[in-house]
Amino acid sequence: ILNVEQSPQSLHVQEGDSTNFTCSFPSSNFYALHWYRWETAKSPEALFVMTLNGDEKKKGRISATLNTKEGYSYLYIKGSQPEDSATYLCAFGDSNFGNEKLTFGTGTRLTIIP
């Protein structure tokens, strides 16, 4: 059974501050690490798919890094805005097929305080 862990479980951040959170995953048989942004009752929105050790990806104020040797990824949000309030999920893909099933972490629930 794969273990994908996210921390912290929840986080409150003042508007304008920057923040980051962690996803840890098995370092063996690594193929891909996905990040999703999810608001309850909506579709999870894909942010990044990362496959290479040392990968860094950026989308606006959100960026992510990947360390496959030690089995962790960080998600950073710069200058938090109220619309960043959501649950951020990471998911581990363990097959080289490219259309593998995903094993999800339990998410980090982010609340931005105006």
Add this chain to the structure above:
Amino acid sequence: GEEVAQTPKHLVRGEGQKAKLYCAPIKGHSYVFWYQQVLKNEFKFLISFQNENVFDETGMPKERFSAKCLPNSPCSLEIQATKLEDSAVYFCASSPRPTGNNYNEQFFGPGTRLTVL
């Protein structure tokens, strides 16, 4: 369509009744995935399809759960004789055929909330 569509949004069933959920993947996507979300945001993989063929069913409960993806029809997930523990949000996702070494995102629908009373 450009989004994964799931119907219905909400479904309420008495214990022992049948439940059927539908998913229309994004047009042109070859892969369809079903995930079950019970508690604390944990999305649990159930089954995936490549076109109308089962691709990976390692997460499917052996009894009561079945799924299909038939040509020119929405994919479906059916639960016979529902139990209280089947209450969950069921998400469908679709993905295009992989090209080269590119890893594809899975595009998710908004989910169907099943409540078993």
